[in-house]
Amino acid sequence: MESLAAWAAEGFGSVCRKLGELRPAIERIQAWYQNHPRGSTTLLGCASFKEYCKRRLHRHESTVYRMLGMNGAMRKVKRLDARRRLLEAHASAGIADVVAADIRHCAMEQLLADVRGIDAIITDPPYGKEFLPLYGELARLAGVALRPGGILAVMCGQAHLPIVLADMSKHIEWRWEIGYFMGGPSNRIWSQRINVGWKPVLVFGGVQEKWISDVVRSEAADKTLMDWGQSESGMTGIVEALTVRGELVCDPFCGSGTTGVAAVRLGRRFLGCDVDELRVESSRARVMLALGPRQMRAPS
Numbered sequence: 001m002e003s004l005a006a007w008a009a010e011g012f013g014s015v016c017r018k019l020g021e022l023r024p025a026i027e028r029i030q031a032w033y034q035n036h037p038r039g040s041t042t043l044l045g046c047a048s049f050k051e052y053c054k055r056r057l058h059r060h061e062s063t064v065y066r067m068l069g070m071n072g073a074m075r076k077v078k079r080l081d082a083r084r085r086l087l088e089a090h091a092s093a094g095i096a097d098v099v100a101a102d103i104r105h106c107a108m109e110q111l112l113a114d115v116r117g118i119d120a121i122i123t124d125p126p127y128g129k130e131f132l133p134l135y136g137e138l139a140r141l142a143g144v145a146l147r148p149g150g151i152l153a154v155m156c157g158q159a160h161l162p163i164v165l166a167d168m169s170k171h172i173e174w175r176w177e178i179g180y181f182m183g184g185p186s187n188r189i190w191s192q193r194i195n196v197g198w199k200p201v202l203v204f205g206g207v208q209e210k211w212i213s214d215v216v217r218s219e220a221a222d223k224t225l226m227d228w229g230q231s232e233s234g235m236t237g238i239v240e241a242l243t244v245r246g247e248l249v250c251d252p253f254c255g256s257g258t259t260g261v262a263a264v265r266l267g268r269r270f271l272g273c274d275v276d277e278l279r280v281e282s283s284r285a286r287v288m289l290a291l292g293p294r295q296m297r298a299p300s
């Protein structure tokens with residue numbers, strides 16, 4: 001066990017890319033610790049593989065947590081901290097809440113059933129298989145909530161793209177696909193052996209005077225407030241390409257509010273919602289801070 005542990009620790013200490021290959025060895029060592037009463041099993045006097053790695057590699061605790069795939073708990077703590085700082089900044093800025101942005105705590109289905117005359121829906125729904133029914137419903141409701149000639153742009157993962165396209169284009173006219181190129185480290189889809197560097201933004205409806213480019217480049221995604229957060233630069237690229245000043249932009253899956261921040265900074269009005277109350281709170285604070293003391297007509 002000592003030589004297996006030394007090999008695994010040295011392996012991921014030097015080359016993080018090898019983590020996938022090392023995973024079976026790491027799991028074997030961790031199981032070995034777990035199958036004995038705590039403290040009775042040690043490697044070089046260490047009561048866990050995490051402690052062993054820290055000591056052997058002389059690395060900081062957070063690095064070892066990351067290498068062992070145990071950083072979820074640490075991320076949660078950092079995220080709560082970022083949210084607290086954001087709400088404090090919003091409270092101390094003394095900004096009135098009745099402005100050009102309206103962010104509601106409700107489901108996409110409810111928001112889009114209630115509003116009309118939206119110029120553009122620009123959104124980033126969840127990508128998992130269990131969320132697939134949302135895409136067809138979004139397209140159906142967008143057909144009613146958008147003004148005539150309004151545009152729907154939907155970021156989506158590649159894994160279920162054929163189903164998403166088929167479901168959505170039943171309800172609204174397919175126009176084009178924008179390539180959204182992401183900065184930062186690429187995600188790995190192990191089952192497909194693909195390093196992902198871009199994702200599609202599906203565009204429906206809305207052929208206007210304005211020419212649009214089908215490429216948007218983004219900095220690394222912003223995961224400060226949530227795992228799925230997009231970057232402000234990326235969402236700014238999409239909002240700028242698809243809308244003009246004064247228009248009403250809607251994101252009915254607004255998460256931490258990145259589309260809203262981009263929209264109000266570019267002089268658009270914003271309407272958003274999310275089913276998660278904490279995210280709605282963060283979104284409101286972010287968008288209000290981005291608006292600053294400017295007062296604009298509330299979206300109707």
Ligand SMILES: C[S@@+](CC[C@H](N)C(=O)[O-])C[C@H]1O[C@@H](n2cnc3c(N)ncnc32)[C@H](O)[C@@H]1O
Pocket residue numbers: 106107108109124125126127134226228229230231252253254255256257258259273274275276279
């Ligand atoms: C991919 S995240 C959006 C991230 C966002 N683009 C950002 O930068 O923060 C998708 C969001 O959709 C929300 N959601 C899931 N189902 C929903 C529904 N039926 N209606 C509204 N929001 C929903 C989730 O709570 C999540 O915050």
